[in-house]
Amino acid sequence: MSSTATRPDTSYLLRKLHSFTGILPVGAFLAEHFWSNSAALVSAEKYNTVSQELQTIPFRLIVEWAAIFLPMLFHGGYGIYIWLRGKSNVSAYPWVGNWLYVTQRYTGLIAFAYIGWHLYTERWLTHGRSTYANVAADMRNPWYLTFFVVGVLASSFHLGAGIWNFLCKWGLAATVKAQQAAGRLGALVGVAFSVVGILIIISFRYDWHPFSVYLPSK
Amino acid sequence: MAETKQVIVKVKRQAGPKEAARWEEFSLKWRPSMNVIICLRDIAENPVTRDGKKTTPVTYDSNCLEEICGSCAMLINGKARMACSALVDQLEQPIRIEPMSKFPLVRDLAVDRQFMFESLKRVKAWIPIDGTYNLGEGPRVSPEVQEKGYPLSNCITCGNCLEVCPQVNEHNQFVGAAIISQVRLFNMHPTGAMNKSERIAAIIGPGGIQECANAQNCVHACPKGIPLTESIAEVNRDAWKQALLSWLVG
Numbered sequence: 001m002s003s004t005a006t007r008p009d010t011s012y013l014l015r016k017l018h019s020f021t022g023i024l025p026v027g028a029f030l031a032e033h034f035w036s037n038s039a040a041l042v043s044a045e046k047y048n049t050v051s052q053e054l055q056t057i058p059f060r061l062i063v064e065w066a067a068i069f070l071p072m073l074f075h076g077g078y079g080i081y082i083w084l085r086g087k088s089n090v091s092a093y094p095w096v097g098n099w100l101y102v103t104q105r106y107t108g109l110i111a112f113a114y115i116g117w118h119l120y121t122e123r124w125l126t127h128g129r130s131t132y133a134n135v136a137a138d139m140r141n142p143w144y145l146t147f148f149v150v151g152v153l154a155s156s157f158h159l160g161a162g163i164w165n166f167l168c169k170w171g172l173a174a175t176v177k178a179q180q181a182a183g184r185l186g187a188l189v190g191v192a193f194s195v196v197g198i199l200i201i202i203s204f205r206y207d208w209h210p211f212s213v214y215l216p217s218k
Numbered sequence: 219m220a221e222t223k224q225v226i227v228k229v230k231r232q233a234g235p236k237e238a239a240r241w242e243e244f245s246l247k248w249r250p251s252m253n254v255i256i257c258l259r260d261i262a263e264n265p266v267t268r269d270g271k272k273t274t275p276v277t278y279d280s281n282c283l284e285e286i287c288g289s290c291a292m293l294i295n296g297k298a299r300m301a302c303s304a305l306v307d308q309l310e311q312p313i314r315i316e317p318m319s320k321f322p323l324v325r326d327l328a329v330d331r332q333f334m335f336e337s338l339k340r341v342k343a344w345i346p347i348d349g350t351y352n353l354g355e356g357p358r359v360s361p362e363v364q365e366k367g368y369p370l371s372n373c374i375t376c377g378n379c380l381e382v383c384p385q386v387n388e389h390n391q392f393v394g395a396a397i398i399s400q401v402r403l404f405n406m407h408p409t410g411a412m413n414k415s416e417r418i419a420a421i422i423g424p425g426g427i428q429e430c431a432n433a434q435n436c437v438h439a440c441p442k443g444i445p446l447t448e449s450i451a452e453v454n455r456d457a458w459k460q461a462l463l464s465w466l467v468g
Contacts, residue, residue: 009428086390
């Protein structure tokens with residue numbers, strides 16, 4: 001007797017794919033992106049070297065579409081579909097998890113819109129050859145700057161809460177204690193990403209390079 | 219003689235699923251240890267509204283009056299809970315009583331929770347012990363499994379976990395936390411485990427465990443304190459192993 005032959009519902013597979021893509025590659029890419037951009041905290045030259053390194057990877061278009069754009073489009077698009085199938089009730093039941101449920105949807109939408117705009121301004125308009133000067137010039141615009149801050153905070157929150165969700169939903173954090181620990185890990189990731197993201201924005205906006213002390217003195 | 223204390227109760231009345239809903243307010247005589255079921259009984263005894271209009275007794279389900287049968291779940295002051303354990307002295311007045319919103323309405327406060335019982339059948343929430351011949355003794359259940367299983371066996375299918383779940387709604391056929399927890403209970407039992415893959419196959423079907431979005435309201439609303447979020451996580455782990463890995467490793 002093998003009932004395992006019963007194939008899982010398509011919605012099951014899509015949900016799992018949605019959950020998985022949130023961590024890999026989307027979450028991992030966010031980490032990589034923050035890491036690369038933190039080169040600005042050292043110097044404009046270091047930033048330009050690091051971004052040129054990334055801009056000249058072999059098979060760039062394939063890598064970009066397969067590892068970044070398509071997974072993000074799926075994660076965002078299916079996320080909106082999930083949102084529409086839920087019905088929030090946080091006003092009647094204002095528990096922490098319920099607040100996170102609602103916030104996860106709004107931050108996801110904000111992050112999705114922000115990333116779309118961010119790609120347009122920093123990737124499309126610069127023909128994939130964005131430099132420190134391009135980004136720093138954009139940051140002079142107060143609207144752009146505000147959107148940068150909002151986008152970074154929404155993305156960081158969404159990843160932090162997403163890690164908690166992921167660990168619970170794949171049964172990797174099953175007991176109450178493990179889920180609390182997963183929550184703390186998610187909070188830590190969210191705060192760390194927020195702080196680093198804001199520092200990078202400050203770096204571009206005010207030409208602030210605190211780690212330039214690492215550079216050999218001329 | 220001291221003035222008798224009154225209890226003000228507002229009940230949402232609806233003669234049938236297609237009839238218009240209306241609110242009726244009642245003023246009842248306070249008694250010690252009064253709960254919401256006693257309020258509804260007092261109304262039945264003297265079905266007259268606060269402004270003196272004659273009405274009909276309120277239709278509602280209840281049976282055991284000790285939070286063990288699961289039939290009297292309703293919305294009390296906007297929150298899903300058991301009416302029998304909702305003590306008047308702990309509630310803000312006027313006490314608003316409404317039927318649960320996630321189940322088809324029968325009349326007044328009575329709803330049809332058949333969806334939950336159908337879902338329990340779907341996941342085979344039982345342990346098969348009958349055969350056409352004597353199957354003999356089953357395997358022993360270790361004390362460890364007994365201890366884990368007992369709290370799960372306390373589920374009374376009241377439906378509070380479905381009522382508070384944002385993922386249970388008209389767009390979504392999500393079976394809800396109680397059913398998933400029963401999958402865990404019966405898969406945990408050594409005899410029940412013989413049908414484990416069938417239960418998992420059912421719970422990764424339409425409206426299955428994938429619809430859970432981890433809002434975790436269920437565990438707060440459960441009157442029996444069942445570790446529902448733990449059950450969901452445990453079943454989730456078995457589910458993805460079977461759904462995603464069985465074609466590789468059997």
